[in-house]
Amino acid sequence: MPTRTDLTRTTRRVLTVGTLAALLTGGLFLGDASAGTVLASACTGNVTGDIGDDIAVQGKDVADLVRAGAKEQEMFLHLNAVDPDKLAQEITAKGVLPVGKVPTAASGTVSGDTIAAVVTQALKGADGLGWSWDTATQQKTLTSIRNKVAGNCGLSVATANYSIATGLPSAATGTPAPGTTAPTATAATPSMGTGNATAPRRDYGNIPAAVPGIALSPGDKYPSAAPVAGLPTPEIGVLSGSNTPPGQADVRNTGNANALAAAPTTNTVQLPMLLAVVALAGVSAALVRTWVLRRVS
Incomplete structure (x- = not known):
C-alpha cells in the first residue's frame, strides 16, 4: 500500500510533466504566431x-x-x-x-x-x-x-x-495604421476669411465716359475698342446708314410711305341720292313758308 511520501512524489512528477508539456505547447503556438x-x-x-x-x-x-x-x-x-x-x-x-x-x-x-x-x-x-x-x-x-x-x-x-480595415485609422486616436497614410479630408467645410484678402481692381478703360461741362469728341466717347472693334464709331444725331454730309443734321422722315386707294363699297352714298335729298328739302321749306303766311293773313 503506497505511503504518503510515495503519493507526494507521484504528485510532484505529474505536476512537473504537466508544466513541461504546457511550456512546450505554448512555445509551439508562439512559434506559429510569430512572423515567418x-x-x-x-x-x-x-x-x-x-x-x-x-x-x-x-x-x-x-x-x-x-x-x-x-x-x-x-x-x-x-x-x-x-x-x-x-x-x-x-x-x-x-x-x-x-x-x-x-x-x-x-x-x-x-x-x-x-x-x-x-x-x-x-x-x-x-x-x-x-x-x-x-x-x-x-x-x-x-x-x-x-x-x-x-x-x-x-x-x-x-x-x-x-x-481594407488594416489601413483605416484608429477610432480612438485617429492615427493611421503603420505603413499607411492618413486619408485626406474631403468634407466641404466653409473657410473663415481673415478680412485682409483683396481682389484686383477692375479695368473700366473701355467704358464710354462723359464729364459734366466738357464736350467730348465722338472718339473719346466711343473709343476704338468699344463697343465692337472694327466697326465705325457712332455719331450723335446722325441716323445710321444716311448719306448726309458730316455736320448737317438729317431730319428726313424715316422711309417712303404712300397712301393706298381704298376699295369701292356698295354702301357709299352716290350723287343722285344727294340731289334728291336736297330737292325734297327745298320743297318742304316752300310748303312750310306758304302755310305760315296764310295763317298770319
Missing part, C-alpha cells in the same frame, strides 16, 4: 506572405549573376586575384539572404537594387574579389557584381492577410 520567412524561388518573380513576414532569396539563386559580374573584372589566369567561381561558391554558402519584409499594404516590391546591396554586403572581404591589398580592384569587382544583380533581379510582393 517567405523564401523566394528565384531572385525574380512573385512572392506571397503575411504582413511583417521576412522576404529572403537563396544565395544559390544569385550565384550565376555573381559569377558573371566578377568575370567582367577578371584578368587572365586570375592575375588580379579575381576568381568568379570562388565568389559564386561564397554566395551559395551564405544560404538564405533576407532582402525585405511583407508590407502593410495589398502589394509591394523588392527592387533589384535592394537585393544587390544585400549580395554585395555578404561578399565584402570574401576571397576572389582581388588581392587583399588591392582595395580598388575589390571595389570594382563588387560594383560589377552589384550592377549585374540589380539589373536582373526584382520581386513583386502580395500580402495574403491584407484587408
Whole structure:
C-alpha cells in the first residue's frame, strides 16, 4: 500500500510533466504566431506572405549573376586575384539572404537594387574579389557584381492577410495604421476669411465716359475698342446708314410711305341720292313758308 511520501512524489512528477508539456505547447503556438520567412524561388518573380513576414532569396539563386559580374573584372589566369567561381561558391554558402519584409499594404516590391546591396554586403572581404591589398580592384569587382544583380533581379510582393480595415485609422486616436497614410479630408467645410484678402481692381478703360461741362469728341466717347472693334464709331444725331454730309443734321422722315386707294363699297352714298335729298328739302321749306303766311293773313 503506497505511503504518503510515495503519493507526494507521484504528485510532484505529474505536476512537473504537466508544466513541461504546457511550456512546450505554448512555445509551439508562439512559434506559429510569430512572423515567418517567405523564401523566394528565384531572385525574380512573385512572392506571397503575411504582413511583417521576412522576404529572403537563396544565395544559390544569385550565384550565376555573381559569377558573371566578377568575370567582367577578371584578368587572365586570375592575375588580379579575381576568381568568379570562388565568389559564386561564397554566395551559395551564405544560404538564405533576407532582402525585405511583407508590407502593410495589398502589394509591394523588392527592387533589384535592394537585393544587390544585400549580395554585395555578404561578399565584402570574401576571397576572389582581388588581392587583399588591392582595395580598388575589390571595389570594382563588387560594383560589377552589384550592377549585374540589380539589373536582373526584382520581386513583386502580395500580402495574403491584407484587408481594407488594416489601413483605416484608429477610432480612438485617429492615427493611421503603420505603413499607411492618413486619408485626406474631403468634407466641404466653409473657410473663415481673415478680412485682409483683396481682389484686383477692375479695368473700366473701355467704358464710354462723359464729364459734366466738357464736350467730348465722338472718339473719346466711343473709343476704338468699344463697343465692337472694327466697326465705325457712332455719331450723335446722325441716323445710321444716311448719306448726309458730316455736320448737317438729317431730319428726313424715316422711309417712303404712300397712301393706298381704298376699295369701292356698295354702301357709299352716290350723287343722285344727294340731289334728291336736297330737292325734297327745298320743297318742304316752300310748303312750310306758304302755310305760315296764310295763317298770319
